[in-house]
Amino acid sequence: MDTCPACGNPYKSDLSKFCSRCGAARPGDVVCGNCGATLEHTDCFCDIGGAQTAYGREVDKALGKE
Numbered sequence: 315m316d317t318c319p320a321c322g323n324p325y326k327s328d329l330s331k332f333c334s335r336c337g338a339a340r341p342g343d344v345v346c347g348n349c350g351a352t353l354e355h356t357d358c359f360c361d362i363g364g365a366q367t368a369y370g371r372e373v374d375k376a377l378g379k380e
């Protein structure tokens with residue numbers, strides 16, 4: 315099951331649009347800016363072309379890799 319990127323709380327169902335704990339809006343599907351492949355919002359890299367996603371850059375930032 316998908317979890318809220320803000321607080322880590324699992325969504326109640328696939329239809330959930332908001333986190334039931336913190337109220338943050340659930341991110342939609344992400345489209346790769348490089349090749350147009352549909353990715354999960356938690357994917358750090360495109361599995362087709364290997365391009366890093368915005369989420370991947372955020373993760374790098376959080377890990378201090380930047």
Ligand SMILES: [Zn+2]
Pocket residue numbers: 318319320321322323333334335336337338
């Ligand atoms: Zn949340």
Ligand SMILES: [Zn+2]
Pocket residue numbers: 346347348349350351360361362363364365
């Ligand atoms: Zn791609």
